């Protein structure tokens with residue numbers, strides 16, 4: 712159980728030991744937030760020199776955090792940095808690094824074959840309960856997971872750059888990912904004090920909830936309002952006439968009129984001005 716964490720919204724947290732593979736931009740950031748929230752982190756990369764740089768990056772980033780958070784108490788800030796850094800150990804030996812791991816987060820080079828080779832090795836080395844997650848930006852989680860025999864305990868955990876600043880985490884399940892695994896990944900993200908959104912397969916927005924779409928665009932893309940909230944604000948009848956007025960491209964279904972929008976408009980649900988659109992007001 713993770714200690715030193717105060718959110719009552721998170722229960723049954725089982726992830727304590729986290730192994731992060733790849734200590735680059737993303738891996739170092741993920742290690743920092745996991746260590747800052749009381750996890751025991753093992754950061755793995757291919758050489759000690761790279762790992763030294765990763766720790767330097769983490770320390771530099773923590774100094775910036777502390778400057779704001781402990782502005783009046785520099786000593787407490789120093790103490791915090793010391794504690795967090797103590798929670799991170801480094802290793803170039805992936806075998807020993809996953810032996811007591813509850814969760815492996817992979818953030819190595821964006822190459823399917825290399826990721827598959829890594830996970831196929833880890834699958835034989837890690838305990839049965841260990842959950843595997845990839846931070847890939849563009850590869851299919853199913854393709855990566857297919858290299859293992861634990862596809863039910865495999866998901867995507869997609870952080871945004873810079874990790875300590877960006878609140879959004881996309882939690883991605885494949886058709887084989889179990890509900891327990893998804894719950895653990897969602898819980899873990901909350902323990903990191905991030906805002907997870909759940910995606911069946913990333914970019915298939917039609918699978919996502921309207922709340923999650925808005926959260927993703929606000930926290931991931933920095934929009935002040937989510938697209939659905941904004942559509943309600945503008946008025947769905949207006950949005951509809953804009954879509955209808957657009958030049959049509961028969962090869963691109965994105966220009967088609969929207970059945971959902973037509974239905975809402977026909978029902979008089981025009982957004983804020985009528986008290987209901989995508990959301991109720």
Ligand code: NAI
Nearest residue numbers: 733734735736737738756757818819820821846847848872
């Ligand atoms: P990076 O190049 O900064 O770091 C990758 C690290 O992995 C390097 O330190 C490298 O030495 C290490 N590495 C490579 N192969 C390894 C192996 N077999 N075992 C152990 N370590 C290995 O890359 P970055 O930007 O951190 O990206 C990592 C992953 O995160 C990629 O899959 C990328 O698509 C994804 N990602 C990147 C984002 C970004 O903005 N940079 C945002 C979200 C996801």
